Amino acid sequence: MDGILKLYAYTGFANFTWGHLVMILVGLGFIFLAIRYEYEPLLLVPIGFGILIGNIPFMENVGLQLGIYEQGSVMNYLYKGVTLGIYPPLIFLGIGAMTDFSTLISSPRLLLLGAAAQLGIFITFLGALYLGFLPAEAAAIGIIGGADGPTAIFLSSKLANGLNGTQNLIGPIAIAAYSYMALVPVIQPPVMRLLTSKDERKIRMKPPRAVTQQEKILFPIVGLLLTAFITPSALPLLGMLFFGNLLKESTVTKRLAETAKSSLIDTVTIILGVTVGASTQASVFLTPQSIQIFGLGAASFVVATAGGILFAKFMNLFLPKDDKINPLIGAAGVSAVPDSARVAQTEGLKADPNNHLLMHAMAPNVAGVIGSAIAAGILLSYLG
């Protein structure tokens, strides 16, 4: 009888709390959104299932080595790649190997839109400070506005990791970043319609010029040297991004680029997703701070979108009449590749069914990835 009771004490039922139920429902919600609406499924399915795994109630600290925060558990070992900041650069390597920077090379002025949209990061940083977060924590929260999952995980693993008096906010920040990236098609359109006139949304842009292979090869090399000389602290992310891109564009290292953008990034995505999900164990995740972070994250996406759109309108003041920028593509500067570019395309089509903006929106879109990595580097320099 005693032995049966002992076994019962180990079950999920004996260790159940309502927090577990809430988190399990959240996990099921992620999986549902991913499968039913195909919102970022490659991330939401692993994260969602990770939330389930991380919120099965169990008896902690009795040597079973089950929990992600228990030394010696498999999850704990795999999670080290998150806490030590190793997975994000590897993801960037793969993203570099699958990203075509052609449109950016052909219209480099659109790079500025990718800079403008990083407004969300810095405004959210101030907002988080106002709510009482420590500067390092606030910077990590701010990066949600960069709309880039690996960058958010990288910066929070450096700045809000539970060391130096900070709280461990990696979980909430990562979940917030990926949630809002999935919800970009819901968040951005109202802001875009609010800040642009119908005439502006109808602006047609010149077709981009063709780009030579030489330029494509030079881009990652020159890009690395320029960005890293000004902000060396962005090197772990941008170094790998440009490295992956050179593997792709060099023409002589195709098999390496192929591996980087398939089995390498897939493996890291699987493990990163499931461990970030599992890190949301109810006992550490369901806190007032998490709610605040989700609120700040929503605001940051709105501000970032506005920043990109308004700067596009500002640029139009100086551009010749026949070469203006459609401000809708400014919204694509938030990163969230390629969803925010798609949103620009869709909104553009609503204003003019023959005006395809996708090609143009890809430029600020990938510029936003670079922009938020630089912002992360700067914040790391100041607060690291």
Add this chain to the structure above:
Amino acid sequence: MDGILKLYAYTGFANFTWGHLVMILVGLGFIFLAIRYEYEPLLLVPIGFGILIGNIPFMENVGLQLGIYEQGSVMNYLYKGVTLGIYPPLIFLGIGAMTDFSTLISSPRLLLLGAAAQLGIFITFLGALYLGFLPAEAAAIGIIGGADGPTAIFLSSKLANGLNGTQNLIGPIAIAAYSYMALVPVIQPPVMRLLTSKDERKIRMKPPRAVTQQEKILFPIVGLLLTAFITPSALPLLGMLFFGNLLKESTVTKRLAETAKSSLIDTVTIILGVTVGASTQASVFLTPQSIQIFGLGAASFVVATAGGILFAKFMNLFLPKDDKINPLIGAAGVSAVPDSARVAQTEGLKADPNNHLLMHAMAPNVAGVIGSAIAAGILLSYLG
């Protein structure tokens, strides 16, 4: 002359013992069985070659860092994934991504056969205790009866790892488990013929119904919640198994499932196989305990097979005349996917050349994987 002698002292000839020769012959035997008879070649070739590598005689503990038990050697680093229990969950991730649970979903009653066949585990546990093994060691030995390599490695790395007064039995247990899994086509048929009448072997089963994609998606999710709530300690294995299966069935994460079931599982299989093989260094492997473990392992496979068959016959007592279970497929409940299902098919064909049991046998077969993982979890709760 002195320098030449020094070099000779380092050679395999100078450090040779008969144990090395025995183990090299065992390794060659594994490779021969794998190539000539194609017995589990994906495991026996790496393990066999690993046995060769691990049994090249060399001078130990002089800083050469060659042996798998010497700190700093490559083999020692790669072996950590075994001793820390990291590889088995990754293998389960890949198995989940390649397993089709359709037949189980369409005939869920066959799940019980997968439970019944775990009898081998618990009987062997008692047998090992009788032979004088410590409870934790006995549990690790018992799991051989689960006929599942990764589960056996996982449990022995937790319970019989040389810590807490236990012996390090990972090597013998893993080798025994994989050996008998390879020998399933030799071990099971006599037991099957002994325990069934010719009429029973001729029983035809209803064709399984088609399964909807919705059910396939629900299976890993519901399966995780149910199994893990009752036995959270099976989570490292079952969490990953069901995670891999959701990646496969979600329809929106195909590329992740593809990687999990190809390069990820292959890489882990290569490294796990060669290190488990190399861990059989003669000086630590050739012991009376290893012989006992091999004896217990053989018994456990026989008991497990009998458990599955007899429970199928027991179920038939309550089933309507036109919907009985062919007891041959009970033998497939031991896991050893898909060999034991094939054995059921072959034996069925011998009794009735038109009675194809393969499809039906796959259900208890994959249920056996779940069953033995649960058994491992329970043993871990009690003895971990």
Add this chain to the structure above:
Amino acid sequence: MDGILKLYAYTGFANFTWGHLVMILVGLGFIFLAIRYEYEPLLLVPIGFGILIGNIPFMENVGLQLGIYEQGSVMNYLYKGVTLGIYPPLIFLGIGAMTDFSTLISSPRLLLLGAAAQLGIFITFLGALYLGFLPAEAAAIGIIGGADGPTAIFLSSKLANGLNGTQNLIGPIAIAAYSYMALVPVIQPPVMRLLTSKDERKIRMKPPRAVTQQEKILFPIVGLLLTAFITPSALPLLGMLFFGNLLKESTVTKRLAETAKSSLIDTVTIILGVTVGASTQASVFLTPQSIQIFGLGAASFVVATAGGILFAKFMNLFLPKDDKINPLIGAAGVSAVPDSARVAQTEGLKADPNNHLLMHAMAPNVAGVIGSAIAAGILLSYLG
């Protein structure tokens, strides 16, 4: 203002030295050679870009965790696979899985040419001692003459790693080895023409016989046992080489061989290349020793080439008139697969446009890989 100055102090401009510029130019040179002339692009592109990443000037030891020599940086974690000697055996696993030893099996006497060309290793060892390097360092430098990158990295990570009073020479040795491997088509031809007469270069060799699958399967097994019994310390490299080859030739483990020779080796190549490149941080790389190592490396390639050619001529003294060896293929014994075999082919065609030596040159070529791994093992036994 203070905050701006602080940020400036972190930039690459504030931390710039001329050494950084020199190394950046070297990195750009590597990338140029790789893309323009396709010299070993799979290695020179990652190494070259790694040199750029490693030589972005930044403020060291202020907790930014950027440099490859700073604890906690991503580069530092990835570089551990180099310093602990883990990557080279994994590369050998992949090389084994992609190497066809058929020509060697059909003409085993050509194995001796692969032995002869290792002369470069031992002569360079003596040369490095003469220049004042410690014995362990000299051995690591000597291995450059093996013309095999992973072997050079493996041995230097064991012998010249900054421990036991030695200098950390992994970076310069690896860079020298890969540089000269890329330059084989430039270095070898003059030596070949100097040491052979036109008549010798015209020698036609008998076509190789067909090889049975049995022989191909036996080769890695017998090869392992023979080589490892005599030099167990070559086991980490040769064990994996022959293991990979058995996966390829066993016919029953194709999917493992496929993964070993694609995603596994590619992933390791990417990470090994970029970290070895980044390890050339100007402050630790631009030293007189590095110059000496580059000089010794060049010499070692010349000596190795000469060793192979002269031994082929020596063998011809004892061979029947109609079965002589074209001494050009002796040069292929240096390894540098398959470039030095191609050089032999090209030089042969110049002497006789119908004399194709490629097939024959592959035999000493792959024998050279085995030979230099054995040499590394011997040096490790004496000096490890």
Add this chain to the structure above:
Amino acid sequence: MNTDIIMYHLPIPMLLEITPESWLIAGVGYTVVFLVLLVLFLVFATIPRILGTYSRARKMGRDFQENLRQAGKEKIGKEDPTIVTGEVAAAIATALNLYLNDHHDEENPTLTINKISRNYSPWSSKIYGVMNTPNRNNR
């Protein structure tokens, strides 16, 4: 970390009794394995009925156009899920046939892989830089 592994200490005397606790572990353990799979069985015996009802209710509320749009997606779901149709039976038969007669065909698909990677033979191994042809230097 703690890798000082104690290996194979002396055999323990075989007289150690199997304690009642051990019998309990074995008994309870086997029972719980059954229990878990029994629960799983009951749930998955119920799910098709729940899904069936739900689908039918939803089906009525959907207009024709919507049905058309989802036709491809839910095809299999619309069939009577309780019996195997002719096509499915044929597919099973084919699979069995494949299994029984044609093992070597299972390897054929890798031909595609081989074709893809045939350029990695030692003659052209990219890892060793295949394009690095010496004669290019002489042009």
Add this chain to the structure above:
Amino acid sequence: MNTDIIMYHLPIPMLLEITPESWLIAGVGYTVVFLVLLVLFLVFATIPRILGTYSRARKMGRDFQENLRQAGKEKIGKEDPTIVTGEVAAAIATALNLYLNDHHDEENPTLTINKISRNYSPWSSKIYGVMNTPNRNNR
């Protein structure tokens, strides 16, 4: 190593002022992001002109044969790089069309993968040793 993570300590009073230094970080930070991408813009606005000049200079110095040899390699580089040709526009249109009408086609390529790996279903899972057919032992 140091994984004793301090989790979610008590909420800090919300009265903490945003210090001038924080405003500075935000201001300078946003400015520097602009600066970096501005420099990148300027450089890549200049590069085509540099490359253009260089190519033209080189082009003159090269003989006809050399041109022929490199024809394949530099095709795209020889076109006027400042305007999109008809073919390129068509390609873009096709890409857009593909994007707009045919999402599911994007999954089609994986069919190849599936075909390659169809032999890893549980029926024939290589990881479990598919070739290990029991009947072989009886022959």
Add this chain to the structure above:
Amino acid sequence: MNTDIIMYHLPIPMLLEITPESWLIAGVGYTVVFLVLLVLFLVFATIPRILGTYSRARKMGRDFQENLRQAGKEKIGKEDPTIVTGEVAAAIATALNLYLNDHHDEENPTLTINKISRNYSPWSSKIYGVMNTPNRNNR
């Protein structure tokens, strides 16, 4: 663990003599390399003869049917293993031809890979959730 690496200490005076032991290491080392590969040579010069004898002995003991069954498997083994047949020579010639004339063809196989993964361009990058089309929300 111990990664406090001592880097590039002062150059050691170049006067250090090469000790007799070092000469010995070089001499013995080179000799042993030869020795190992010599043994490997001798063994592999012998193996074909052993295998040949063994096969022939076995061949006699096997009946005709068995021979037929294994025909496919051991085809290559039944040919005279000491001389290259016409087909093999042709294959070698083809390989050489491929090598000499057609480097770029070696890249062609990756086309298959590219086709497989063309859905991972930024336009449809699965890692970023390609199916997440905004217009779907408006339907």
